[in-house]
Amino acid sequence: xxxxxxxxxxxxxxxxxxxxxxxxxxxxxxxxxxxxxxxxxxxxxxxxxxxxxxxxxxxxxxxxxxxxxxxxxxxxxxxxxxxxxxxxxxxxxxxxxxxxxxxxxxxxxxxxxxxx
Amino acid sequence: xxxxxxxxxxxxxxxxxxxxxxxxxxxxxxxxxxxxxxxxxxxxxxxxxxxxxxxxxxxxxxxxxxxxxxxxxxxxxxxxxxxxxxxxxxxxxxxxxxxxxxxxxxxxxx
Numbered sequence: 710x711x712x713x714x715x716x717x718x719x720x721x722x723x724x725x726x727x728x729x730x731x732x733x734x735x736x737x738x739x740x741x742x743x744x745x746x747x748x749x750x751x752x753x754x755x756x757x758x759x760x761x762x763x764x765x766x767x768x769x770x771x772x773x774x775x776x777x778x779x780x781x782x783x784x785x786x787x788x789x790x791x792x793x794x795x796x797x798x799x800x801x802x803x804x805x806x807x808x809x810x811x812x813x814x815x816x817x818x819x820x821x822x823x824x825x
Numbered sequence: 826x827x828x829x830x831x832x833x834x835x836x837x838x839x840x841x842x843x844x845x846x847x848x849x850x851x852x853x854x855x856x857x858x859x860x861x862x863x864x865x866x867x868x869x870x871x872x873x874x875x876x877x878x879x880x881x882x883x884x885x886x887x888x889x890x891x892x893x894x895x896x897x898x899x900x901x902x903x904x905x906x907x908x909x910x911x912x913x914x915x916x917x918x919x920x921x922x923x924x925x926x927x928x929x930x931x932x933x934x935x
Contacts, residue, residue, distance in 0.1 A: 710870055743923075752913065753868070753925045802867045812856040812875075812917045816867035 711805050712736045715817035722793055723825055729789045730820045732803030738783035739805040743814060744776075747800040759786040759803075793824040829914055829926035837932045844901040846929040848914030857890050857897040858915040858923070868913060872899070904933050 712735040722728050732742055742759040757778055758766040765778035777789040790797055800821055804814040831848050838844060848857070856875055860868035872883050874890035874897060881888055887900045897916075901908055914926040 713867075715867075752928055755922060755924075758922065804867075812923070813858065813870060813873050814915075814923055815870060816860075819865070819867045821865070 710813070711739070711815040713803065713805055713815055713817040715801075715803060715820050717820060718818060719821040719823075721823045721825065724794055725792055727789055727791045728793055728822060729787055730801055730803075730822075732786045732788070732805075732817055734784045734805045737805075739786075740783060741806050742780060742786040743804045743806075744778060744786075744788050745802045745804065747802060747819075749800075753802065756788075790822065793822070795824045798822055798824045829916060829924055831912075831914055831926040831929050833929060834927070835930040835932070837934065838904055840905060840933055840935050842904050844904055844908070844931060845898060846900075846912060846931075847896060847898040848916075848926045849896040850916065851895065852918075853894040854916035854918055855894070856917045857888070859886075859888050859897070859899045860913045860915060861910045862913060862928075863910045871912075901931075904931075906933050906935055909933050 714733045716731045740761045744756045745753040746756050747753050755768050756771045759778050759780040761780045761783050767773045775791055780786040800819050802819040804816045829848050829850050858873050859871045861871055862868040872881050872888040877894050878892050879890040885902045890897055911928045911930050913928050915923040917923050
């Protein structure tokens with residue numbers, strides 16, 4: 710499967726600040742990446758689909774102006790949480806489609822965001 | 826929205842026992858995937874199923890795509906302590922979006 714990295718692995722920030730999370734596909738070029746959010750003891754919820762060279766597609770209820778996604782290259786997608794608030798504290802995970810079989814997604818190690 | 830229901834919600838078993846968990850939906854899906862997630866990490870793909878009735882193994886793990894295309898099960902034989910984690914099913918229809926199940930938390934005691 711694909712190898713995916715995320716940076717940082719954890720971040721603590723003050724309320725009102727912005728935080729950028731990077732997702733990198735290390736071993737192949739990913740035209741599509743996905744961003745998920747997972748609250749404690751809950752399942753993964755898809756936030757948005759990140760398409761290289763075009764605007765991201767957001768799921769219903771996810772504010773696109775708050776969660777800015779940039780997929781500027783085939784190996785890098787970034788998620789910026791703008792004006793973060795304590796309720797944005799969560800585990801953010803990205804994934805990539807292998808390209809061979811789109812339904813198989815391979816996940817990064819996740820980023821734990823804590824907003825004070 | 827769409828939801829995949831997993832059962833049981835949690836399992837506490839002794840090392841060496843076999844484990845069975847399932848995932849059901851009210852809708853038909855074309856793909857069933859099983860992932861394992863350990864604390865503080867991203868999910869890892871275990872098995873992918875693409876055809877109704879398909880039975881696939883990966884070591885001690887076996888999963889089947891239900892004939893009705895509305896369910897799937899995952900079995901783990903001869904469990905070991907490193908099997909501990911949360912097991913998620915995930916499904917999709919014709920798009921590449923995945924819907925995740927509610928998860929089954931597995932605890933294995935030596």
